[in-house]
Amino acid sequence: MAKTHVTMTVNGETVEGLVEPRTLLVHFIRENLQLTGTHIGCETTHCGACTIDIDGMSVKSCTMFAVQAEGAAITTIEGVANADGTLSALQEGFRQMHGLQCGFCTPGMILRAQRLLQENPTPSEEEIRFGIAGNLCRCTGYQNIVKAIQYAAAKINGTEFQEAAQ
Known part of the structure; x- marks a missing residue:
């Protein structure tokens, strides 16, 4: 099968490659x-x-072809950290609020939460839950993921994180 040349920007850097037209973006x-931070589930x-x-x-990259991303600007989990290499507010939130267990869903969850924020x-708990509904976690029960996103929102907005009483 003939390969197609693709060029895109990934995490701020221009990348290119040869792909078969059927190659999934993931x-x-x-x-x-x-x-490899972008996981295949x-x-x-x-x-x-x-x-x-x-x-x-x-975007869920498992159902998009690489050729469809021609010219696109893409951010993966590797591009989420701050420019100085420190954790982003969301990464810090997931760490501080114990928003992960096995970690398999975490990269996709963080990318979705980043777009949501x-x-x-300033999303409500209900808006957060709705916003991440397309990302499944088999370990956490989502409560700490929601807290992690609330923590990040507070940090980004320069407000104090107030953990809701259970």
């Missing part, structure tokens, strides 16, 4: 670019483990 990211868009940010939208900087 495979291009993991295998060609060696950015179901390959049917149900789990959200492969969630990345493309041109300002959360960019679209709604």
